[in-house]
Amino acid sequence: MNRINKLFQEKKNILSIYYTAGYPNLGDTVAIAEELERSGADLLEIGFPYSDPVADGPVIQASSKAALDAGMTLKLLFEQLKDLRKTVSIPVLLMGYVNPLLQYGVANFCKSCAEVGVDGCIVPDLPMAEYEELYANDFKQYDLTNIFLVTPQTAPERIQKIDSLSNGFIYLLSSSATTGQNLQVSEGTEAYFSRIAALKLKNPTMIGFGISSKETFDKACQYANGAIIGSAFVKNLKSDDVSGSVKDFMKTFKP
Amino acid sequence: MNYFVNEKGYFGDFGGAYIPEMLYPNVEELRTKYLEIIADEGFQKEFHQLLKDYVGRPSPLYLAKRLSQKYGANIFLKREDLNHTGAHKINNTIGQILVAERLGKKRIIAETGAGQHGVATATVCALRGLECVVYMGEIDIQRQAPNVARMKMLGAKVVSATSGSKTLKDATNEAMRDWINNPIDTHYIIGSVVGPHPYPDMVATFQSIISEETKKQLIEQTVNDQPDYVLACVGGGSNAMGMFYHFINDEKVKLIAIEAAGKGVDSGHSAATTALGKEGVLHGSRSILMQTEDGQVIEPYSISAGLDYPGVGPQHAHLFKTLRAQYVSVTDDEALQAGLLLTQLEGIIPAIESAHALAYLEKMKFTGNENVVICLSGRGDKDMDTYMKYFGL
Numbered sequence: 001m002n003r004i005n006k007l008f009q010e011k012k013n014i015l016s017i018y019y020t021a022g023y024p025n026l027g028d029t030v031a032i033a034e035e036l037e038r039s040g041a042d043l044l045e046i047g048f049p050y051s052d053p054v055a056d057g058p059v060i061q062a063s064s065k066a067a068l069d070a071g072m073t074l075k076l077l078f079e080q081l082k083d084l085r086k087t088v089s090i091p092v093l094l095m096g097y098v099n100p101l102l103q104y105g106v107a108n109f110c111k112s113c114a115e116v117g118v119d120g121c122i123v124p125d126l127p128m129a130e131y132e133e134l135y136a137n138d139f140k141q142y143d144l145t146n147i148f149l150v151t152p153q154t155a156p157e158r159i160q161k162i163d164s165l166s167n168g169f170i171y172l173l174s175s176s177a178t179t180g181q182n183l184q185v186s187e188g189t190e191a192y193f194s195r196i197a198a199l200k201l202k203n204p205t206m207i208g209f210g211i212s213s214k215e216t217f218d219k220a221c222q223y224a225n226g227a228i229i230g231s232a233f234v235k236n237l238k239s240d241d242v243s244g245s246v247k248d249f250m251k252t253f254k255p
Numbered sequence: 256m257n258y259f260v261n262e263k264g265y266f267g268d269f270g271g272a273y274i275p276e277m278l279y280p281n282v283e284e285l286r287t288k289y290l291e292i293i294a295d296e297g298f299q300k301e302f303h304q305l306l307k308d309y310v311g312r313p314s315p316l317y318l319a320k321r322l323s324q325k326y327g328a329n330i331f332l333k334r335e336d337l338n339h340t341g342a343h344k345i346n347n348t349i350g351q352i353l354v355a356e357r358l359g360k361k362r363i364i365a366e367t368g369a370g371q372h373g374v375a376t377a378t379v380c381a382l383r384g385l386e387c388v389v390y391m392g393e394i395d396i397q398r399q400a401p402n403v404a405r406m407k408m409l410g411a412k413v414v415s416a417t418s419g420s421k422t423l424k425d426a427t428n429e430a431m432r433d434w435i436n437n438p439i440d441t442h443y444i445i446g447s448v449v450g451p452h453p454y455p456d457m458v459a460t461f462q463s464i465i466s467e468e469t470k471k472q473l474i475e476q477t478v479n480d481q482p483d484y485v486l487a488c489v490g491g492g493s494n495a496m497g498m499f500y501h502f503i504n505d506e507k508v509k510l511i512a513i514e515a516a517g518k519g520v521d522s523g524h525s526a527a528t529t530a531l532g533k534e535g536v537l538h539g540s541r542s543i544l545m546q547t548e549d550g551q552v553i554e555p556y557s558i559s560a561g562l563d564y565p566g567v568g569p570q571h572a573h574l575f576k577t578l579r580a581q582y583v584s585v586t587d588d589e590a591l592q593a594g595l596l597l598t599q600l601e602g603i604i605p606a607i608e609s610a611h612a613l614a615y616l617e618k619m620k621f622t623g624n625e626n627v628v629i630c631l632s633g634r635g636d637k638d639m640d641t642y643m644k645y646f647g648l
Contacts, residue, residue, distance in 0.1 A: 051551040052424065052537070054431040055275040061418050073549040098273055099536045103550035124275035125536070129263075149276035153438050158279075176277045176438040 003091035003119050004145055004168040007042060008204045014226025015217065015253055016043035016206060017233050018095065020063040021080070022072030023049075024239035029080045032237075033088045035246040040254030041090065045122065045228065046081075048074050048096035055124050057180030059231040074104045078112045085117035093147065095122040106135045110142040120145030120168055128158075132165060151176045152192040156199065163201040170203050172196060172224060174210045180231030183210030185219055193223035214252050229253075258503045258570070258579055264452030267576065269543075269569035272451035273536045277435040281443070282539075284358065286453045292357050293350070293460060305349050306464065309382070310339045312346075314465075316472035316628070321600040328621035331482070332603070332631045333469050335494065342606065342633030343462060343494045344375035348444055350461030352379040355442035362386045362441045366430040368395055368423035368490075369560030370402025371633060372446030377411035387411040390429040392422035395560060402637060420554045423564055427538055447491025448568030451539030455496075455568045462497025469628055470501055477626055484619070486511045487630040488611040489582070490526070490562035492571045494632035499580065510580035512571065513611045515557035519586055526555035527584040528567045529575050537565065542572040558587040558641060561608040561633070585614040591645050593617070594635060606633030607641060 007014065017036050021029045033044055049064035049072055056064070077094075084092065094113065101109050101123060113121065121144065126135070131146060139146050145168035150159055153176055162170060172193070174183045183189075196205060207220040208228035220227035238245040257267075264270050264286070272282055292298055306312040315334045323330045335343040348365075355363060363385050367373030373389040380387035389406055393415045396403055406413050419425040427445075434443045448455045448462070470480040485502050487495035489512040502508040517525040525531060532543040537552060544566035545553040557563045567575075574580040585593075594610035597603055605613065609632045616627075635642065642648060 051419065052428050054428050054538075055277060055435065057432075058418075065419070068551060075549065097536075099546070099552075100550035102535055103533075103546065103548065125273045125539070127271065127273055130271065130273075151277050151280075151438075153280040154276060155280075173277065177436050178277075178432045 002143060002145070007091055008169060008225055011042060012225065013221045014042045014206065015040065016045060016226060016228040017041045018045040018047060018228060018230035019234055019237070020047040020049055020060065020067050021077045022067035022070055023063040023234070024066070024237050024242065026067070026070040026072060028242050029077065030084060030087070031242060032246060033084065033092065035243050036250065037088055037090050039247055039250035041250065042226065043090060044092045045095045046092060048077055048094055048100060050097040050100055053097060055178055057178040057231060059180045059235050063234050074100050074109070078116055081116040081118065091119045092117070093120045093122055094118055098123050098126045107138045110138045110144050113144055114142035120147060122147040122171060124149055128162065128165065136165070147171050149173055150196070152188070159196070159199060159201070163203055166203045168203065169225065170201060170205045171228070172205050172207045174207055174220070177209055179209055181210050182212060183216045183220070197223065217253060256577060256579070258574060258577070260452070260456040266455070266570045266573035268534070269541050269572040270452050270455060271541050272539060273541065274451045274539045275435070277438065278431065278451070281434060281438055282451050288358065289354060289453050289457050292354050298353055298357070302350055302353055306346065310345050310349065311337065312464065313468040313472070314338055316469055316476065318476065319601050322597065325600065326616050326621060327623050328625040328627050330616070331626065331628045333465060333498065333628060335465065335630060335632045336603070336605065336609070336634035340375050340378050341636060342371045342375070343465060343497060344372045344446060345378065346464055346497065347446065347458050347461045347493060348372070348375040348379045351442070351444045352383055352385070355385070355444070356383065358442060360440055360442035362388070362437065363444055364388045364390065364430050364433050364441055365444045365446060366390045366423065366426040367446065368392070368426070368563060369637065370395070370399040370406065371561060371637070373411070373413070374402055374405050374409070376444050376446070377406040377409035380411060381409045388433065389413050390416050390426040390433070392416045392420070392426045394421045395423065395426070399560065399637070422554070423560070424552065424554070431538070447493040448496045448570060449491045449538055449540065449566060455540065455570055458493055459496040459500060459570060462493050463500035465494070465497035465630065466499065466501035469498070473626070481505060481507055482628045483625040484509045484511060484627045486513060486612045486615060486627065488513045488562060488608050488632065489567060489571060490515070490564045490608065491566070492568040494630050496568060496570060498630040503574070503579065510574065511615065512580050512582045513615045514582060514584040515559055515562035515590070515611055516584035516586045517556040517558070520584055524556040526557040526562050526564065528555070528565065529582040530584060532566070540569045542566050542569040543575065559590065559607040559611065561606070562611065583615060585611050589614040589617065591642070594642065595646065603631070604635035605631055606635050607638045609633055
């Protein structure tokens with residue numbers, strides 16, 4: 001069984017942290033993963049940066065730009081992750097946009113993920129139909145999970161279809177928004193989460209976008225198997241004290 | 256060979272809708288409804304009425320006699336520069352505002368580089384009384400102050416895109432982010448034949464009025480509607496696609512698309528996408544774009560803000576790959592000289608974008624009887640600063 005399925009079988013209230021590879025310093029990628037595992041994170045999403053991140057708000061745009069300016073590439077990221085599994089045991093996903101992945105080659109990307117022990121990826125602008133038709137076999141061959149997004153506007157039939165193509169978890173966006181805004185749980189949001197619960201999906205769900213505090217995290221966990229924190233974490237990273245700033249941030253979630 | 260969109264939203268290998276899930280409902284709504292909306296008789300009537308009475312169509316097809324004499328061919332200029340707001344952009348914004356109304360949208364967003372598409376969008380929003388927000392790169396806002404003022408006077412809110420390189424590409428990213436954050440009541444009027452399906456096909460359909468009229472005008476003025484060459488400049492490629500559209504299936508007509516080489520194709524300061532680019536995904540469609548080996552988008556350069564885009568529309572990528580159209584480029588200097596030449600031979604000051612198409616005439620060989628149609632996509636008023644600096648006027 002892969003690390004992701006095992007995690008969801010064993011744990012509730014899963015805390016997943018997103019950060020950008022190569023930020024705040026080019027060489028921080030693995031050190032942050034190690035510190036996050038020590039501080040109690042259950043799952044990691046490492047972003048590979050892209051020049052035109054349309055689904056992201058200002059914080060992740062800035063971290064992506066800084067990482068690219070420092071020289072981050074997919075090739076370098078896989079080099080950095082070469083010994084990942086010597087020190088990090090929690091599941092790791094890569095997250096990024098489709099164009100860098102296409103240039104690296106999708107089959108090649110899957111192979112590199114498998115070699116370094118990455119468990120899957122999230123590619124928001126890779127359409128479901130193209131994934132199914134062109135790339136699903138590559139993912140299967142290397143036992144990689146592809147995570148799909150669902151928003152409050154996603155139609156029920158489409159959610160069912162996403163569920164059938166998924167084999168890890170489904171990423172529920174708290175609202176239709178770019179990253180880095182605050183989750184406001186309104187009646188509408190609750191109705192949306194309840195609607196998802198009523199679909200009795202075969203995959204577990206994680207809530208992301210707008211989760212920034214212990215309070216919003218706990219609230220999200222009432223409706224899903226866990227939640228994902230991105231911008232709030234990235235904003236807190238200090239380039240001169242990476243390990244300390246990770247620890248401080250995580251204290252509020254795992255005291 | 257099918258040069259047009261297929262049922263999956265692709266032109267050959269190019270196109271599709273590479274968008275995050277947050278945009279899926281908006282784009283899907285448009286995809287499932289646009290053909291029916293456009294085909295509707297009431298829509299067609301209103302669209303053509305506005306093109307005639309408001310835009311001033313049909314735009315003339317003008318046989319430029321002195322220019323023809325200089326190059327030894329019959330050179331016809333399709334005068335899109337005479338449209339209301341000064342360029343071909345308005346053909347598309349008229350079409351899309353009517354689509355937006357029929358989708359029940361209350362708010363319009365757009366991206367703009369030089370400001371021509373922004374002005375054309377702000378214009379139709381004023382005409383129909385809809386809220387309008389235009390995203391424009393911070394650097395372009397400084398470079399194009401008169402167009403910013405026009406948009407504001409028309410009632411649009413101009414939002415500065417401060418991310419990335421602060422130009423057209425980033426204004427497009429910001430408009431897409433706005434659409435993600437406003438998924439219900441907003442329509443995004445994309446200004447070129449780029450973006451996720453159905454935009455490239457929809458924008459080309461609205462711009463196809465250019466070649467539809469040209470064919471009729473050629474029959475009136477020459478012996479047939481088959482010119483030897485059709486030329487147009489390409490940034491994202493909307494005027495070129497409109498100019499090519501009704502000639503694409505007539506393989507006797509040679510189509511030539513002129514890209515901006517900037518300071519030279521190999522100078523590192525260029526926007527010659529098909530020469531420098533590779534296949535990939537930008538702004539929601541698979542096409543050809545300028546990018547690094549790692550798949551990061553490279554910022555293009557051209558003296559002409561309308562051609563300063565790192566990609567081309569997917570239909571252009573398809574015409575390029577199948578060799579149906581020839582893709583060439585001219586430099587800043589060549590374009591500016593061609594702009595001056597047209598001004599002095601014909602009394603027409605062209606937009607620097609359009610001057611790129613004119614500049615290619617220098618590189619062509621004619622035997623004397625060829626009929627050549629060039630899309631004069633816009634007028635040069637907006638470029639007077641650049642012309643003044645360059646020629647020391």
